[in-house]
Amino acid sequence: MLSSSPRLTSRFANSLPAMCAPWSPVPFSDANLLLLNEPLSRELGIDPGWLRTENGLRFLLGEELPEDAFPVSQAYAGHQFGQFNPLLGDGRAALLGELEVTSGGSPETAAPRDIHLKGSGRTPYSRGGSDGRAAAGPMLREFLISEAMHAMGIPTTRSLAVILTGESVQRNVPEPGAVLVRVASSHLRVGSFQYARMMQQRSPELLQELADFALERHHATDSDTPLDDSDYLGLLREVCAKQARLVARWMHVGFVHGVMNTDNITISGETIDYGPCAFLDSFNPHTWFSSIDQQGRYAFGRQPAIMLWDLERLAESLLPVIEEQLDTDTEGAVAAATEVLQEFPSMYRNAFTRTMVPALGFTTAGSDSPSSEQRALCDEFVEWLNGAQPDQLSVLRSLATLAESTNLTVSASASGDEEASALPPAEWLHRWHELNPDAALMRHTNPVRIPRNHLVEEALQAASYGDFEAFEELLAAVTDPFDSTGSEESGVEKKNNRVHDEKFAHPAPEGFGPYTTFCGT
Numbered sequence: 001m002l003s004s005s006p007r008l009t010s011r012f013a014n015s016l017p018a019m020c021a022p023w024s025p026v027p028f029s030d031a032n033l034l035l036l037n038e039p040l041s042r043e044l045g046i047d048p049g050w051l052r053t054e055n056g057l058r059f060l061l062g063e064e065l066p067e068d069a070f071p072v073s074q075a076y077a078g079h080q081f082g083q084f085n086p087l088l089g090d091g092r093a094a095l096l097g098e099l100e101v102t103s104g105g106s107p108e109t110a111a112p113r114d115i116h117l118k119g120s121g122r123t124p125y126s127r128g129g130s131d132g133r134a135a136a137g138p139m140l141r142e143f144l145i146s147e148a149m150h151a152m153g154i155p156t157t158r159s160l161a162v163i164l165t166g167e168s169v170q171r172n173v174p175e176p177g178a179v180l181v182r183v184a185s186s187h188l189r190v191g192s193f194q195y196a197r198m199m200q201q202r203s204p205e206l207l208q209e210l211a212d213f214a215l216e217r218h219h220a221t222d223s224d225t226p227l228d229d230s231d232y233l234g235l236l237r238e239v240c241a242k243q244a245r246l247v248a249r250w251m252h253v254g255f256v257h258g259v260m261n262t263d264n265i266t267i268s269g270e271t272i273d274y275g276p277c278a279f280l281d282s283f284n285p286h287t288w289f290s291s292i293d294q295q296g297r298y299a300f301g302r303q304p305a306i307m308l309w310d311l312e313r314l315a316e317s318l319l320p321v322i323e324e325q326l327d328t329d330t331e332g333a334v335a336a337a338t339e340v341l342q343e344f345p346s347m348y349r350n351a352f353t354r355t356m357v358p359a360l361g362f363t364t365a366g367s368d369s370p371s372s373e374q375r376a377l378c379d380e381f382v383e384w385l386n387g388a389q390p391d392q393l394s395v396l397r398s399l400a401t402l403a404e405s406t407n408l409t410v411s412a413s414a415s416g417d418e419e420a421s422a423l424p425p426a427e428w429l430h431r432w433h434e435l436n437p438d439a440a441l442m443r444h445t446n447p448v449r450i451p452r453n454h455l456v457e458e459a460l461q462a463a464s465y466g467d468f469e470a471f472e473e474l475l476a477a478v479t480d481p482f483d484s485t486g487s488e489e490s491g492v493e494k495k496n497n498r499v500h501d502e503k504f505a506h507p508a509p510e511g512f513g514p515y516t517t518f519c520g521t
C-alpha cells in the first residue's frame with residue numbers, strides 16, 4: 001500500500017497528443033476532503049491514510065503530481081440529443097494519468113485505471129460562459145449513485161473522493177464548489193471516435209491510432225476478450241456486446257441514465273456521466289426524469305434502441321479502419337459493420353434474459369442457455385411488468401419469499417400487504433413455482449436497497465445544510481444492496497452485517513410527486 005504519491009503513466013497523453021490539451025491546476029488554497037472512498041483507495045493500492053494528509057489532498061487535486069505526470073483534458077465530439085457537436089471535450093475535467101493496478105498482487109493482471117477530475121476548472125474545451133466548475137450536490141450525487149451501481153455489480157466508473165474547493169460556484173444560487181475524483185478503466189467514448197473520424201482530413205492517422213489504443217487498453221491478450229491487433233470490426237462487436245450487457249443490467253434495476261448522448265457512452269462498457277440519472281419507482285417504459293429531455297428521447301424503455309443508435313455512430317466512425325482491415329471498399333466496410341449492428345438486438349435480448357433468469361431464481365444447470373419454459377416465464381413476467389407497472393424490485397423481493405414457501409396459494413394470499421396485490425397472475429405464479437426457483441439466488445441477484453429518488457433528494461438536501469447523517473446512512477445502505485447472506489460468489493463485498501432501515505427498500509411515498517433531475521452542471 002503506497003503512503004506516498006503513486007506513479008501515474010501518461011499513456012493517453014503520449015499516444016494521442018492530437019486528442020488532448022495540457023492541463024494545469026489552479027490551486028485551491030482552501031480545499032477540504034469531504035468524502036473518501038477508502039475501499040476503492042485500497043483496491044487501487046493507495047493508503048487512504050495518506051490520501052487524508054495535505055500531500056494526499058494536493059495529489060487528488062492534481063496540484064502535486066509525480067514529476068513525469070502529464071495531466072490533460074481530452075477532446076471528443078458527440079451527438080447531444082441527436083445533434084452533432086464536433087467539439088465537446090473535457091470542459092471542466094482533467095485526466096491526471098493512469099494508475100497501474102495489480103489486482104491480487106500479480107503484475108500479469110495489471111490494468112491501467114484513469115484518475116480523472118471533474119469540476120477542476122476551465123480548459124481549452126470549455127464553452128464560452130461556462131465556469132469549468134462543479135457544485136458539491138451533483139458531485140455527491142455521482143459518488144452515491146456510481147458506488148451503488150458498483151455494489152450491484154453493474155459496470156461503472158467509480159468515485160474515489162469529493163473535495164470541497166472552498167470556493168462558491170454560481171448556479172441558480174451560489175453553491176459550494178467541489179471536485180470529484182473519478183476512476184475508470186478508460187474515458188474513451190463513442191464521441192472520441194467521432195472526433196478522430198472528423199479529424200481525418202487533418203490527421204489521417206489519428207483514427208487508427210485511437211482504435212489501436214482502445215484495442216490495447218481493453219482487449220490486450222490478457223483481457224477477457226482478446227482481439228487481434230487491427231481487428232477493428234472485432235472492437236465494434238465487443239463494444240456492442242458490452243453495451244448490450246450494460247443496458248440489460250440497467251433495465252433490471254430500473255436505472256434511467258437520462259443523457260445517452262454519444263459522448264456519454266464508453267468503449268469500456270462502463271456506465272458514465274451521472275448527471276440527470278434516476279431510478280424507477282414504477283416499471284413504466286415511458287418514464288424519464290431529465291428537465292432538458294423535452295421529448296423523452298432517453299426514456300427508460302427506449303434505452304436499448306438508443307444504445308443501438310449510439311453504436312451506429314461508433315460504427316460510422318470506424319468505417320475507414322474497417323475498410324483497411326478487410327481490404328475492401330466503403331461499401332464492403334458498411335456491409336460488415338451493418339452485420340455487426342444487426343446482432344445488437346439479439347445480443348441485448350440474450351443479455352436481458354441472462355439477467356432475468358437468475359433474477360427469477362432459475363439456474364441453468366449444466367446447459368449454458370435457459371430452458372424454453374424459463375425463457376417464456378421471463379418474457380411473460382416482463383410483459384406483465386410493462387402492463388401492471390409495479391415497483392419491480394419490490395415484486396422480486398416478494399417472489400423470493402414465495403419461492404421459499406411450499407404452499408404457493410396460501411402464502412400468496414396470506415401475505416396481505418400492498419405488495420401482494422402487485423404479484424403476477426396466479427397462472428404464471430404456479431408455472432414459476434413448479435420450476436423450484438432458488439430464493440437465495442434471487443436475493444443475491446435482485447438488489448433491495450437502491451438510491452431511490454426521494455431518499456437521494458432528502459440526503460442531498462440535508463447535506464447542503466451541512467448535515468451529512470442521512471447521506472452517510474444512504475451511502476451505507478445502497479453500497480450494501482442485497483439482502484442475501486454468503487454472497488461471495490456475486491463478488492459483492494459484504495459489509496459488517498449492518499441492519500438497514502426498511503425505508504431504504506421501498507419506492508417513494510405517495511406525496512413525493514413527479515421527479516425532475518437536472519444535468520448537474
Ligand code: AMP
Nearest residue numbers: 088089090091092126130131132133521
Ligand atoms: P455532460 O452533459 O456532462 O455530458 O457535458 C457536456 C459537455 O459540457 C462536456 O463537454 C462538459 O465538459 C461540458 N460542461 C458541463 N458542465 C460544464 C461547466 N460547468 N463548465 C465547463 N464545461 C462544462
Ligand code: MG
Nearest residue numbers: 263264272273
Ligand atoms: Mg458527459
